[in-house]
Every structure is written in C-alpha cells, then in structure tokens.
Amino acid sequence: MNPFNPILRKKLxxxxxxxxxxxxxxxxxxxxxxxxxxxxxxxxxEWASDYQENQITIIYDTMWNGTKLLAEKIAExxxxxxxxxxxxxxxxxxxxxxxLITEVFKSKTVVIGSPTMGNSILHSVAxxxxxxKLLKFKGKKAAAFGCYGWSGESVKVIxxxxxxxxxEVVSEGYKNQWNPDVDAQREAVDFGKAIAL
Ligand SMILES: Cc1cc2nc3c(=O)[nH]c(=O)nc-3n(C[C@H](O)[C@H](O)[C@H](O)COP(=O)(O)O)c2cc1C
Numbered sequence: 637m638n639p640f641n642p643i644l645r646k647k648l649x650x651x652x653x654x655x656x657x658x659x660x661x662x663x664x665x666x667x668x669x670x671x672x673x674x675x676x677x678x679x680x681x682e683w684a685s686d687y688q689e690n691q692i693t694i695i696y697d698t699m700w701n702g703t704k705l706l707a708e709k710i711a712e713x714x715x716x717x718x719x720x721x722x723x724x725x726x727x728x729x730x731x732x733x734x735x736l737i738t739e740v741f742k743s744k745t746v747v748i749g750s751p752t753m754g755n756s757i758l759h760s761v762a763x764x765x766x767x768x769k770l771l772k773f774k775g776k777k778a779a780a781f782g783c784y785g786w787s788g789e790s791v792k793v794i795x796x797x798x799x800x801x802x803x804e805v806v807s808e809g810y811k812n813q814w815n816p817d818v819d820a821q822r823e824a825v826d827f828g829k830a831i832a833l
Contacts, residue, residue, distance in 0.1 A: 637683045639770065648677065648680060658673050658674060661677075686773075687741065688742065689743070691724065691744060693726070693742075693745075693746050694723070694724070695764065696728065698750075698751060702816055706816055706820075706821075710827055714828040714831060717828070717829040717833060721832060726739065728764055737771065741771075745777040747778070747781065748779075749761075749782050750790045752782060752789050756793050768803075769797075769802065773801075773803070778795075779806055779810075780809035781809055781810040783811070788811050788813070791809035795808075795809055810824060
C-alpha cells in the first residue's frame with residue numbers, strides 16, 4: 637500500500653460512490669477476483685487507512701550480539717507488561733527486507749537497535765530506516781536501543797532518523813556500554829515494559 641495509500645483511498649471512495657454492481661475485478665497484473673470481488677476492495681480500504689495491528693516489532697543489527705541480547709530482553713519486558721501484544725524480533729542481517737517491511741506495516745510500534753559504529757549506526761540499520769522513510773508510514777511509534785563502547789551515538793542517531801522518517805519517537809531510548817551484564821539485561825527488560833505501556 638505504502639506510499640500510495642492516500643491516492644488509493646481517494647480512488648476507492650470514487651469507485652464506491654458509483655454504486656456499481658461489481659461482478660469481477662480483473663487487474664492488469666495479479667489475481668482475478670470472481671467470488672465476492674468486493675472482499676478485496678474492503679481489504680484494500682482497510683490496509684490503505686494507516687493500517688496497524690496490536691504488534692510491536694523489534695529490528696536490530698549487531699556485530700558481537702550485545703545488541704541482539706538487548707533486543708531479546710526488550711521483547712521479554714514487552715511480553716511481561718502486555719500479554720496481548722504480538723511481539724516479533726528480527727535480526728536485519730538474517731531477514732528479508734520485504735518481510736520486515738510487512739511487519740513494520742502491521743506494527744503500532746517499531747523498536748530499532750544498532751551498536752554505535754564510527755560515531756553513528758550500522759549501515760544496514762541506516763538503509764532500513766531509509767526504506768521505511770520512503771514508504772511514508774503514518775501513526776506509528778518508535779524507540780531505539782543499542783550497545784556502544786565509548787561515545788555511544790547510535791540511539792540518538794536512530795531517534796533522529798526515525799523522527800525524520802515520520803515516526804513518533806516515544807522514548808529517549810536505551811543504550812548500554814559493551815556487552816550487557818545482568819544489570820543491563822534487567823534495565824533492557826524495564827525499557828521493554830515502558831515501551832509496552
Ligand atoms: C569498527 C568499530 C567501530 C566502533 N565505533 C564506535 C564508536 O564510534 N563509538 C562507540 O561508542 N563505540 C564504537 N564501537 C564499539 C561498539 O559499539 C561496541 O563494541 C558494542 O558493544 C558492540 O555491540 P554489538 O555486540 O551489538 O555488536 C565500535 C566498534 C567497532 C568494531
């Protein structure tokens with residue numbers, strides 16, 4: 637749907653207003669709808685209206701798995717705070733970007749993680765945020781996390797990029813120096829709980 641959903645909404649309203657008895661929808665590419673063709677029109681209307689489900693998606697990349705551990709602990713915290721929300725965790729380097737974008741599309745909140753590298757973030761994470769920006773999502777929340785060694789800019793960079801991509805950044809984010817120890821893991825769980833609320 638994204639980023640063309642506003643155009644789609646307008647066109648659907650125009651066609652619905654004609655009140656035509658629609659027997660078949662034969663698109664120029666894709667499936668042909670013969671059985672109750674309006675079912676897909678209704679679905680498109682739903683998907684084009686800044687669609688979201690009760691889902692929080694955590695997407696991260698990592699060099700040495702510290703940020704991965706934070707991601708898992710944040711997910712644990714979200715699940716503890718809200719048993720109904722669907723929490724999904726993805727390693728960007730091991731996932732198909734198209735699948736991840738579908739998960740973002742379904743999400744009410746997206747939590748992005750990257751370690752600090754070169755006073756910034758991993759280029760995989762920067763590229764994925766750029767892709768989300770192009771798709772012009774609306775009405776979604778965001779938060780950031782990541783491990784660092786000495787200067788720790790990643791969370792701030794992600795927050796700025798996500799705000800610039802049209803997300804509402806709902807937290808200052810969570811950063812941890814080097815590999816997360818027991819205390820840091822507990823803090824990450826608490827961070828997850830705060831995001832869920
Ligand atoms: C090539 C490279 C560049 C880094 N640059 C920075 C940096 O600019 N600032 C910083 O705070 N940490 C920097 N770090 C340290 C990492 O952020 C730190 O090791 C972190 O714990 C890695 O997290 P991870 O286990 O999720 O990969 C750098 C590490 C590497 C390997």
